[in-house]
Amino acid sequence: MHQQAKSDLVRVLFSLDVDEDGWPPVSAETMWARVLSPDRVEIDNVPFFVRGLSSGDEVRVVRDDDGMLVGTEVIEWAGHCTVRVVPFPGGPLAGNLQRVLDAFAPLGITGEGIEHFGLIALDIPPDADLQAVIGLLRYGFEEGWWDYEEGNVSEDWRSAG
Structure with a gap:
């Protein structure tokens, strides 16, 4: 994880599809991210369950009805x-x-x-x-x-x- 104070970070929600075997064991994961623009963040921790995502990746986000940031797609892969x-x-x-x-x-x-x-x-x-x-x-x-x-x-x- 980058050395940044948690107060400078936001939480981003990622919905997950649980398979017939019950994996992953959760239907959503939230991750820390640094805001780059109103619709872009940089992921600041390692995902436990989200596939196709790594620390440092830039992700497009939208706000849901509750105001939560929701990750929609990886815009730029950081190479991790x-x-x-x-x-x-x-x-x-x-x-x-x-x-x-x-x-x-x-x-x-x-x-x-x-x-x-x-x-x-x-x-x-x-x-x-x-x-x-x-x-x-x-x-x-x-x-x-x-x-x-x-x-x-x-x-x-x-x-x-």
């Missing part, structure tokens, strides 16, 4: 990738979210955790060593540390994998 990691409670990391963040920190990767869902959302900057990040994700999966999903990745990410 978003990957979600769920550590296995019975695995070597014992479901510990901080241990997941600690595993990725040496690669310059940050993220946010949501304890209620046992989920980490990783923010992978455009200058990250994508092969090393993908390698660690796969290694952790193969070793029974976690499962993961790609929430928003680039062509460079796909090529590195």
